Amino acid sequence: MIGCYDFCGHYEWTFEWLRTQGGHDLVRAYWDEAIHQDSQLHASKLIEAKGIEGMKEYWGPTLADEGAVYERTVTDDVFRIDMHECPSKGFLLRNGLNQYTDYCDHCMGWIGPLMQKAGFVINHEHNHCGQCWWEMRRAADATPPSQPGKLAGKGDVRLRPDWKSPHTDHYARATDPDDKTTV
Amino acid sequence: MNDPRQSTLMSDAETPSPLPYTDTKPVGHADFYFATNATFRFIQRNHGEEALKKYWRDIGTSYYRPVALQWAEQGMHGVADYWRAFFQAEPGAEVEVIESGDEVRLEVKHCPAIHHLRDHGRAIVPNFCQHCFYVNEAIAEPAGLTVRNCGGNGTCTQRFIKRTADAAPQNLEDIATAS
Numbered sequence: 001m002i003g004c005y006d007f008c009g010h011y012e013w014t015f016e017w018l019r020t021q022g023g024h025d026l027v028r029a030y031w032d033e034a035i036h037q038d039s040q041l042h043a044s045k046l047i048e049a050k051g052i053e054g055m056k057e058y059w060g061p062t063l064a065d066e067g068a069v070y071e072r073t074v075t076d077d078v079f080r081i082d083m084h085e086c087p088s089k090g091f092l093l094r095n096g097l098n099q100y101t102d103y104c105d106h107c108m109g110w111i112g113p114l115m116q117k118a119g120f121v122i123n124h125e126h127n128h129c130g131q132c133w134w135e136m137r138r139a140a141d142a143t144p145p146s147q148p149g150k151l152a153g154k155g156d157v158r159l160r161p162d163w164k165s166p167h168t169d170h171y172a173r174a175t176d177p178d179d180k181t182t183v
Numbered sequence: 184m185n186d187p188r189q190s191t192l193m194s195d196a197e198t199p200s201p202l203p204y205t206d207t208k209p210v211g212h213a214d215f216y217f218a219t220n221a222t223f224r225f226i227q228r229n230h231g232e233e234a235l236k237k238y239w240r241d242i243g244t245s246y247y248r249p250v251a252l253q254w255a256e257q258g259m260h261g262v263a264d265y266w267r268a269f270f271q272a273e274p275g276a277e278v279e280v281i282e283s284g285d286e287v288r289l290e291v292k293h294c295p296a297i298h299h300l301r302d303h304g305r306a307i308v309p310n311f312c313q314h315c316f317y318v319n320e321a322i323a324e325p326a327g328l329t330v331r332n333c334g335g336n337g338t339c340t341q342r343f344i345k346r347t348a349d350a351a352p353q354n355l356e357d358i359a360t361a362s
Contacts, residue, residue, distance in 0.1 A: 005211035034225035
């Protein structure tokens, strides 16, 4: 049986299996069709119907169940997550699993299309070490991403001394997993 | 692909875990069954049933290779130890692991995946239960073992036996359609 205890391990293995079968486009299609539109349809329904309130309802229990260490900052205009210990990437790092080129891209792979459909854009950065931050704003809101510490205070993951190690991938007002730049 | 690590991780300071990959949480997050079910549906819809069977075989021979090595080294006792630890970490599983000299039998009384999917109104891929046969057979073969499954859709029996030339093949009709 394929279990849920080590899900992140075989999930990451599956990205590389799909890439070898059908290339990058098949991996992108998997994140959108299988994860966004099928597995996570409960998240899609909540966020499309309730916007930022739906994000609170989805990520609150989900990140708690997954064992994440994170901070959440919510206003009427922005939903921000500072992930200090990603349970998913942490599992891979602890177990030495590294089949796919950038496991962290899967989040933008399914959350990006979801947010686009719900009318939001994403500013996001991940450091490949289990830390990242996200800011979701309505697509019509041109507010730039917050400066470190301005929105999330001391909980801002960018204030960690190890944040920039070894490098980060950055998304600006994006909903597409390929719209990233490396910093 | 790279070989996954083959060393056995420690579940605590003293006792090595029979599971090749371990987490800080004692039990997995059941909503991940949604993604497993969706993965099967995606592969079958886009590439057909044979591609899905290949996925199951490949994940058995590659990702779960440390399990095969453990079974080859430890025999039936290793098989039983693995499944006891495995189902202890699956939320809501009720499974009896029965070990005898030449066989390990799993009596799955409450399949955690099928029940979680059903409880949440998810459309279950009809051949979902076949994955247990194809994945487990791919793990068992290099260890000199073979698998015979019967039932499914929430309860089943899975037998791990020595691989011999005269063993009757698995009849897929013995594996129930999931719903």
